[in-house]
Amino acid sequence: MALATRPEPRTDKPAGRRTDTRTPRTALGRLWRSTIGKKTVMAVSGLFLLGYLVVHMAGNLKVFFGPAEMNDYAHWLRTIGEPVVHQEWFLWIMRVALLVAVVAHAVAAYQLSRLDIAARPVKYVHQRRRASYATRTMRWGGVIVALFVVWHILDLTTGTVNPNGEHGRPYENIVATFSTWYGNVIYIVAMLAVGLHIRHGFYGAAQTLGAGSASRDRALKATADGLALVLTLGFLSVPIGVMTGIVE
Template identity: 50%
Template sequence: MAITTRSPIRSSVGLKAVMAVTGIILVLFLIAHMLGNLKIFTGETSFDDYAHWLREIGTPVLPGVWFLWIQRTGLVVAVLAHIWAATTLALRARAARPVRYAHRRPVQGSYAARTMRWGGVLIGLFVIYHLLDLTTGTLNPVGDPSRPYANVVADFAPERWYVTLFYTLAIVAVGFHLRHGVFSALRSLGQQTPRGERRARAVALVFAVALCAGYLAVPFAVLTGWVD
């Protein structure tokens, strides 16, 4: 009888490792990106200089904006790997429980799973729009790569409130995702006692709220006229 062996990376442990590594990469990017966004409060010149510096990282070893495209490619790979690992683990968990009960009290896991599904779709749509808006400039009222500050201000202008609303919904979805992900990671690190779980929930919530606040500070500052 033939014996089939599963690749280590396709094992449950391997998939969880993939989720952990890609999750860390994405969280670090979110933190760095948020800090970069907040430079808009230092003024137009400072923000524009920062944005132009990003395009010059790696020169003259790398031509033009190659570093940014290498970074974007790496992020896409990380996102796809994260989704693949999460989906595979979810399908395996469902296959292991083929019988559905007629009456079952909702649990945190099912709530988190539903949130992750609709949140993931919203985040995906937002990323596509965000790239067409502030990366390529296709959907931006200014769309001038030499004027990043002006692009941001024009993007979240009061008359474009719907853009700010879409941005807010997407960031809140990211917050839910981070809250669940950080909580799960802390539990995996041993915070499984009742007291440890409460601490893990608190840390995850504070982190998610802080990151969301950092991202939402920019569009609401523009919307209210603090940044113009």
């Protein structure tokens, strides 16, 4: 007769479940691991990028004052900080800061999205109220903007894909880009995505950083709408100016 044996205790763990419960040693690490930390990083980096867009749009509008003023402005950008720093150092510092902000923004957005999915793995039984168009397209809008940034650098920074591609002659390069149908399509689609991203993102950043309240909700939404509209129209005015012959 077989002897009864005591069952061995189970040591297997459910597949896919995280078992690493180690707490980060630094305050920054603990902040990053938290949801509010990721939202804060996303909000701060987003506002930094928004500030850059405002300045960038204002610079782009110089194209309406002719090639001399536009090209002189581009030359001035390369000499900011001289003689304290060498030529173009300021531009490279800004490029690195922008890259860090973009990466931090994208990583925080991705991880928050994964946390949201993990928190509710089962779909809702009842259909929730449909989100706004801007909210539903935030993710794809971010992808479109990221791809556009790569193309924009190859077009107007390195001149790799620009039909003109002359270093130090941004006015002529801008006209060359927007004299092509594909340059206009890429730019217009990207700027519409940027506008939607700003409209939703500015309001969300204000809420995350504690600026939101019931009394200020309407003002924040109006500010987000205004910023998105002004920046979108400002950026789109350049290709429209070339297409209509105002800029040539």
